[in-house]
Amino acid sequence: MTERAATEQDVRAVAARSREAAAELAPLGRAAKDAALHAMADALVAATDAVLAANAKDVANGRDTGIGESLIDRLALDADRVAAMAQGLRDVAALPDPVGEVLRGYTQPNGLQIRQLRVPFGVVAIIYEARPNVTVDAAGLALKSGNAALLRGSGSAYESNSVLVDVLAAAAEKAGLPRDSVLLVPGTDRASVGHLLKARGLVDLIIPRGGAGLINYVVQNATVPVIETGVGNVHVYVDAAADLEVAERIVVNSKTSRVSVCNSAETLLVHAAIADEFLPRITGALQSAGVVLHGDDAFAALDGVLPATDEDWEREYLSLDMAARVVADVDEAIAHIRRWSSGHTEAIVTRDLDVAQRFVARVDSAAVMVNASTRFTDGGEFGFGAEIGISTQKMHARGPMGLAELTSTKWVVTGAGHTR
Incomplete structure (x- = not known):
């Protein structure tokens, strides 16, 4: 596989597009998001042959470069796995929408009404190794929770991920959502990951999924907030x-x-x-x-x-x-x-x-x-639908991360001309 380089300007330009899309996704109601998820699932099934053709190139490249059989297992797709990814999108559509949930609400003695609501993070970047099913899972969970998905898969899955993102983005656009709701970070070289880690102000959250080396690199080098995931001893x-x-x-x-x-x-x-x-x-x-x-x-x-x-x-x-x-x-x-x-x-x-x-x-x-x-220990087994990862840190999210873990909160205070 020929490595594809991306400059800092390339990466930041794509992140800026994600940020514009996130602003449009945040206020959407459940019906619009669920309709898009079903459209994406249908489009994925319809594109099975194209997805498998791209994946075959990745698997062949992986064997040529000598990656281990455990990674080949994570990388390889077949028609059943594509169908399972599509069903995962439908399963996410069936889940309750976390956005707008009132976590706390009360009225102060002075009459001020105070509520704490779930809201999207904005741009959620996921950096992951091998598994192209993560591309679909991440896109679906991000969209349902009102976030734009900025995806950086490994170079070993580049062909698969490129086709998957094209299919999902086109389906989202056809359903009335921004095409940039799902974007692939340009480049397959390590430098492109480094540029993404420094895109503070454009990217709101980074979630690494993979081995200890990847996770440690992200945690140690990111200026964007990170949720640490995954190494399982x-x-x-x-x-x-x-x-x-x-x-x-x-x-x-x-x-x-x-x-x-x-x-x-x-x-x-x-x-x-x-x-x-x-x-x-x-x-x-x-x-x-x-x-x-x-x-x-x-x-x-x-x-x-x-x-x-x-x-x-x-x-x-x-x-x-x-x-x-x-x-x-x-x-x-x-x-x-x-x-x-x-x-x-x-x-x-x-x-x-x-x-x-x-x-x-x-x-x-x-x-x-x-x-x-x-x-x-799995989001599906816990009833979350597809998971974005399993957090091993202790702040905000811990364990399998589903829709609720892809939200932050905001306080809404309603008064009647109150002054302090």
Whole structure:
């Protein structure tokens, strides 16, 4: 793939177009936005062949340049995935419109009426790797929440994203919305990302989605406000009071359901009291599913288990690999998680309510699962429709981010000639 350069002027010019579109989107009612979302979904299905042709070029380029199979899995589209993206737009249209929701409202003793309302951010830029479905999800969520979407996908998905944005923008325009409601940031070189990060005053919010390298680069270099997302060093702790059949099912699903996503489990912790019985059982089950375990001494004593190092405890594998260790009790499990977790998702499997409550209270991550797979940390599973990402920071939005997380607030004060 030939890298496409973009100057600061190029990037700022597109951001300025997004800002103009955002001003037109902000006051729109639900009916106009929902009609546009349905039009975009229909247009996407109609353009399936063009989307898949462009995507085939990206996949071929990716294989030629040697990107890993986990990224190929995120990059590749087929007719079912295109149909699922279109359905995601329809699902977002069916959700309540967050804009205009009154979060607080009251009347002061002097008669002033005070309300706090949800309002769009304005221009929301999303920087993401590989996955072209994010292009559609982000555009749909941004539009429904009254924002303009400024999209910077990776160079590996450039052909796919170019076609997708053209299809979505044309459909939005046909439905009566600004064509610039959805725009692609020009350029595939790293410099274009740097220009976007400095577009303060034109861009209101940046959301990075991808690996640790991308997220750290954005957080460390942006002058535009950033919501940090996504790196998932996710843990499952199997307690002494666990139902071992349930535990096996949850661990295997958390690890193997889809390994290339951020809610896939990367580390297994097992209470020492059940280690003799559970370790051979879960090791066999995971190995039968193709998982390579990297374990402490207790796990490494079993056939086929590799010895673990600190690099394994801190690693987001995104592959059929998993770190594993035995812990003395729930407190040691919590200590391990607090030391190594990225703050994304942790799970406990137990029938002891007190232990579960202790785990939930002391584990400081965006999502905590009790007797459920880590794979449920997802906007769709939470009922949000398509998600914009999973926030691992603590300000404004945390965990799966849907429509409400793409809004800010404003105060509206109504008086009757009041003066102070």
